[in-house]
Amino acid sequence: MRRTAACVALGLLAGLAAGCGGRDGEAAAPVSPSASRSTAAASPSPTEVPPVVKVPGRDGQAPPQQVFTERQLKRALLSPAAFGKGTERIEAHEGPFEDTPAQRDGTWTDCRSADKDASWLGTATYRGTAVSGVMMRVDRTKRPPRGHRVAGQMLKSLTVAAARDSHRLDLAILGHCRSYAGDADAGTAHWTRRTRPLADLGDEAYLETSRLRNGNEEFTTFIVHARVGGVLITFTGGEDATEEQTVSAASRLAEHAGRTLYDVSP
Secondary structure, three states: OOOOHHHHHHOOOOOOOOOOOEOOOEOOOOOOOOOEEOOOOOOOOHHHOOOOOOEOOOOOOOOOOOOOOHHHHHHOOOOHHHHOOOEEEEEEEEEEEEEOHHHHHHHOOOOOOOOOOOHHHOOOOEEEEEEEEEEEEEEOOOOOOEEEEEEEEEEEEOOHHHHHHHHHHHHHHHHHOOEEEEEEOOEEEEEEEEEEEOOOEOOEEEEEEEEEEEOOEEEEEEEEEEEEOOEEEEEEEOOOOOHHHHHHHHHHHHHHHHHHHHHHOO
């Protein structure tokens, strides 16, 4: 795999085209790393976190073969205003989505390096549409502008059956790849990934806690993966984001996406 630590951190939701060859179309983007430094000091107080929104599942009403267009998915993203004053969308991508066994093999090369049997990567190919947006809080009073990553959000639309299978395969892969090492700029990087289920967030959802140790630096990223009918939702917390903040914001994205796509579209 031989991705740098920065590429790993940036690629979580940066784009749809293969760049670093990573998960969910990981690609390098011209922004600061999305993962939070464990020593960061500017985290908002957890007491300021809005309550988590309960998101209804859509399996009982979603047309099984419906796949939304990029334009429909784009309307279902949270606007920059949802993340506070001074927030701008500094990266956005839309287009076809494809996830093949070969792509997963490339993404998880370091994890499977010791495995002769890589059947846990699955044999299916998933295709649909996707959009993503990266939010950054920018202070335009300074020269040059300064800011930090606030959030990354991605929506992928597949048929309901394909979305269910893809969601569960990704969860199974994360369970298999709980701890592994790979090459990075500073030598050897170590990844640990943990998941836990989230209730009342669409049809099924889980939180991924991803930790990367690269030399003397350690980064922690919180990522929510949810499924609402045939729509897969990935929300990545930005710099300084806590677990509580990430889950709260992800629930608002899932509620907005479900309502916009299934209650409002076309």
